[in-house]
Amino acid sequence: MSLVTLKEVLQPALKGGYAVAGLVTLGWEDMRAYVAAAEAEGCPVILQAGPSCREHTPLPVLGAMFRHLAEGASVPVVAHLDHGYTAEVCRIAIDSGFTSVMFDGSRKPLAENIAETAAIAEMAHAAGVSCEGEIGFVGYSGGEGSAGTDPEEAAQFARETGVDAMAISVGNVHLQQDKQGGLDEARIRAIEAVTEVPLVIHGGSGVPLAQRRALARGSKICKFNIGTELRMVFGEALREAANRDPERFDRVQILKETHDPVVAAARTVLQSFKGA
Numbered sequence: 001m002s003l004v005t006l007k008e009v010l011q012p013a014l015k016g017g018y019a020v021a022g023l024v025t026l027g028w029e030d031m032r033a034y035v036a037a038a039e040a041e042g043c044p045v046i047l048q049a050g051p052s053c054r055e056h057t058p059l060p061v062l063g064a065m066f067r068h069l070a071e072g073a074s075v076p077v078v079a080h081l082d083h084g085y086t087a088e089v090c091r092i093a094i095d096s097g098f099t100s101v102m103f104d105g106s107r108k109p110l111a112e113n114i115a116e117t118a119a120i121a122e123m124a125h126a127a128g129v130s131c132e133g134e135i136g137f138v139g140y141s142g143g144e145g146s147a148g149t150d151p152e153e154a155a156q157f158a159r160e161t162g163v164d165a166m167a168i169s170v171g172n173v174h175l176q177q178d179k180q181g182g183l184d185e186a187r188i189r190a191i192e193a194v195t196e197v198p199l200v201i202h203g204g205s206g207v208p209l210a211q212r213r214a215l216a217r218g219s220k221i222c223k224f225n226i227g228t229e230l231r232m233v234f235g236e237a238l239r240e241a242a243n244r245d246p247e248r249f250d251r252v253q254i255l256k257e258t259h260d261p262v263v264a265a266a267r268t269v270l271q272s273f274k275g276a
C-alpha cells in the first residue's frame with residue numbers, strides 16, 4: 001500500500017531538491033504505464049484526472065483505478081484531481097478515494113479565488129486530503145492567454161488559503177506540442193522569495209528538459225504537470241499498432257502495444273525531475 005497525499009510527496013521534494021511529476025492520465029493503459037515507469041525509476045508519481053479524463057470515465061471509477069494501482073506499487077502514488085472547477089467535483093473526488101484535489105479558481109477575481117480555495121482546502125484537510133490552488137492564470141495553446149502570477153498576490157493566496165501546493169503562471173502554457181518556450185525565472189525567484197508553499201508548473205510539456213532539470217533541483221517548484229508530450233507518444237503508438245495489421249480487431253491486443261513506448265517516454269520525464 002503506497003497511496004499517499006500530495007503533501008507527503010511535495011514536502012520531501014521541497015527539502016530534498018527535486019520535483020515530482022504530475023502525469024495526466026486518460027485511461028487504464030496510460031496510468032498503468034506511468035506507475036510502471038515510476039517503479040523502474042524508483043521515484044514517486046502523481047496520477048492526475050483532469051476534465052477530459054473525467055468526461056470519459058466517472059470519478060468513482062478513476063478513484064478505484066488509482067487506488068488499485070497505488071496499493072500494488074512499490075513507490076508512493078498520489079491520486080490527484082486536476083482542475084476541479086467546483087466544490088462539488090472536489091467533494092466527489094474526495095468521496096471517491098482521491099488523496100489530493102486541485103481547485104482551479106484562477107478565472108475568478110482574487111478575493112473569490114482565495115475564499116473558495118480556502119473553503120475547499122479546509123474540506124480536503126478535514127478528510128486527510130491535500131489541496132492545490134492556482135494563482136494567476138495559465139493559458140492554453142491556441143486559446144485563452146495567460147495572466148502572469150503577481151508575487152504579492154501569491155504570498156497572500158498561500159497565507160490565506162492554506163493550500164499544500166500553489167500553481168503559478170510564469171510563462172507556462174497548457175497543451176504545448178513543442179518546447180520552444182521556457183519559464184520566466186526572474187518571476188519564479190520573486191514568487192519563491194515570499195512563500196514557503198511548494199510551487200506547481202502546469203503545462204510542463206512546453207518546458208525544455210534542461211530547464212526542468214535545473215528548476216527541479218534549484219527552486220521551490222516541486223511539481224510539474226506533464227500531459228501533452230505523453231499523450232502524443234500514446235497516440236502515435238496506438239496509430240502504429242492499429243495500422244500494423246488491418247485484420248486485427250481486438251482492442252486489448254492493439255492497446256498492449258502502447259505500453260512499452262509510454263513507459264519509456266514517462267521514464268525520460270521522471271528522470272528530468274530527480275535530484276542531483
Ligand SMILES: [Zn+2]
Nearest residue numbers: 174202203225
Ligand atoms: Zn493545468
